[in-house]
Amino acid sequence: MSTYERTLADFRALDRKIRNYHEAQAILAWDLRTGAPRKGMDARSEVLGQLAGEAFKLSTSAEMGELLQALEQKEAQAGLGEIDLKLVHEVRRQYDRSVKIPAKLYEEAVVLISQSESAWEVARGNNDFASFEPFLDKVIGYTNQFIDLWGPKATRYDTLIDDYEPDMSVAELDSIFSSLRDELVPLSSAIADSPNKPSREFLNQLFDKGAQKDFSLFMLGQMGYDFEAGRLDETAHPFATGINLGDVRITTRYLADDVTSALFGTIHEGGHALYEQNVSPELAGTSLCGGTSMGIHESQSRFWENTIGRSRPFWHRYFGDLQSRFPGQLNISPEEFYRSQNTVQPSLIRIEADELTYNLHIIIRYEIEKMIFNEGAKASDLPAIWNDKYREYLGITPPDNAQGVMQDVHWSAGLFGYFPSYSLGNMYAAQMADTMEDQLPEMWELVARGELTPIKSWLTDRVHKYGKLKTPKEIIVGATGKPLDPSYLVKYLRAKYTDIYKL
């Protein structure tokens, strides 16, 4: 074994060791959300903190710094294969970010965020923004300290964006989101004025949760979700978690009075899970095993949930399967059902929004986050800013802060810069669907026949298998031949809703 081979082996072992801590954390976190007993949670938080601390220590260790430096020498680089080159690059990216944060500051932030999330939960329950405000200000303060340590990019907010969507910039998002906003606001108004609204009255019934679960499991199977490498559980908020390449779990929530809420939750999380289950096995157990960015991750969940799951061919194919699980309850046509699942209606809550107005919810959050980090807006300013923007973009005013500025957990947890991913996902998905229609000309006939495997394979070949081997930009260009272009999403939404609402 040459020196570089020895160094490489040490580097891979250390990377693996860090990943193993993350895997243990992922299981513990999954457990906390799927029914861990209340009285054991405090002790569990301490264990999670310990594991996170060990992983952070190894990630920023002198040993890691030396291994990276050694493998970045010209001679070493010449000897590394593509995967190892990318692995060194990815670990360097994470190392440079983490090593700038003093361990003490990191631990303080972890504690603060844990308190802030609890404070948010209570404050939202009591509709009491004042009690949450000091925590939010502190979280913003820590985030600003992190920006200073990481080093501001073109703008301070760019530094945060970069964590979730590498190489994306505020300048690019400004351009993308402003064109999106300028198209979607009038389209949303036109829809609101249309007399041709889908009927949803027949949905006002109670639907057996067991039958809903059965249909969710059936649909995961149709999508090609591997049940030997995952499981479906029930939680208050649906999520997907990639624990390792052979263990990618999803959760959903069954509502008796909503026949598709759990289903779309399942399909959405199933889309995330297909990404994580189908990363190339060569990357298993390394820091390259996972989605390349939050935006690309969301493209996979939203592609399945909306592009496929809310399409006409999908419901013409699968409505019978749904109907048969609720005998006598859904005596309507597949077409009527399809229309009912595509109602556009400006609303207060992001996670309940339709696929069109959803993007306006995101743009509002993006603009506010920019104001916080680039213009110095404070926690106390946010309720008013929030409500103004909801009036302007969605034409509605939140009746209280619980349904307004406090509705999402993200800010309490310091997840600033994350929201744009959701709309980026929609845009990536629309652009990929456009290319898929060209490359799989029979795509919609396949959906109409319930043959979803070629669709999954298309995504695996162009997105999933690469894990973090490619950047988000490389993925979208590789899959569609072009960089991200928001016009595909606009074109898709315009065509779909012009048809449904007969605009």
Add this chain to the structure above:
Amino acid sequence: MSTYERTLADFRALDRKIRNYHEAQAILAWDLRTGAPRKGMDARSEVLGQLAGEAFKLSTSAEMGELLQALEQKEAQAGLGEIDLKLVHEVRRQYDRSVKIPAKLYEEAVVLISQSESAWEVARGNNDFASFEPFLDKVIGYTNQFIDLWGPKATRYDTLIDDYEPDMSVAELDSIFSSLRDELVPLSSAIADSPNKPSREFLNQLFDKGAQKDFSLFMLGQMGYDFEAGRLDETAHPFATGINLGDVRITTRYLADDVTSALFGTIHEGGHALYEQNVSPELAGTSLCGGTSMGIHESQSRFWENTIGRSRPFWHRYFGDLQSRFPGQLNISPEEFYRSQNTVQPSLIRIEADELTYNLHIIIRYEIEKMIFNEGAKASDLPAIWNDKYREYLGITPPDNAQGVMQDVHWSAGLFGYFPSYSLGNMYAAQMADTMEDQLPEMWELVARGELTPIKSWLTDRVHKYGKLKTPKEIIVGATGKPLDPSYLVKYLRAKYTDIYKL
């Protein structure tokens, strides 16, 4: 803070850190058994290995050795409270055992055991002892190396016993088990010859699993199991696991064709769980938080399962609750049902044995383990020895090794010295019940009224709350005023079965 206070704080923090790793391992192990996806299991084993390795490293670290030594100085000892004195003592006991095992040998053994368990599972499925034999020989070989490192006690097998039942010896077990065997073999024969056998035919039905689960949950509530500090799940083999003081989980297995298998599994594991849930909160998060020995632990599970759960007053009280969950299926009297749950029948499989012949299964394993470590019996000798002893003690011959020598996982996992705990548990339980009848004269009326709380409290006050503050000997003497005496179990079994079988 004085020097000793500083040292004590460091010691407690290190002990806590080790416990936190064990807690993470416990969750991961629980997860593996409650539905973790098959394809993720290999990666998970690596994570478990890493966590075990870190805990082992800390447990045997120079730092731990120095802290122990400092706290064992006369001056330090004088300043320590009772809990800290015991904690130092307990950690020293574990340290002395672990530090003698070289890390490399420990890791090899961990890997071997993982392979050996898999080989056992396959071999048992194929009834192919030959394929398991080399693994079993290796496990015995490693165990012998461990005995050499730990240092043999009165006999080599004593060294293994000591790990599960501190201060118990082969000499004492020989005396206990031989008197037990001499009493139980003829009693079992007399029962076999009795014409007055309980009827079990009405049990040959299918019983809804949902209703079984409902009754299991009900009974846990009756026992005083704290559902905010635990949960009930389903696994192939029932178990209880104390993750932390506020998180003590149990599992059971529902069989459609057996109305009480899941119930007794639940009550048994519930007995273990009551122990772990009711350790004094002062001991939370320390190495003293847990059962003092496997034998005392088994006394708690068997007390609830057999002494209470298979008693006449219990079924006179609870049969109606069972009956009402299976309308029209159990049209018999409580007395008939009570008798049906106390059938004695020599059988092949330990875990399915009745409470009388169960002890003979244990004695067989005990005698064989002694032959392995004190007389050099080899894996290849075991099938014949096993079958001979089953003929002699139980009057039946296993038709194959899957139902004979390969039925239990323990030996494949290197758990030699563990089996005696099960019968010790039966004996401790019988002795405690005898004292409880004196101290709670209305004990059986309480059971007949379904008031189980005073019984749980009696056990908490004399057993549970102490955790590892007392040795097994101190627990049994403290609870009953006498050291372990097998005659209580014999007296109990003789009285119970003389009545049922009208001997």
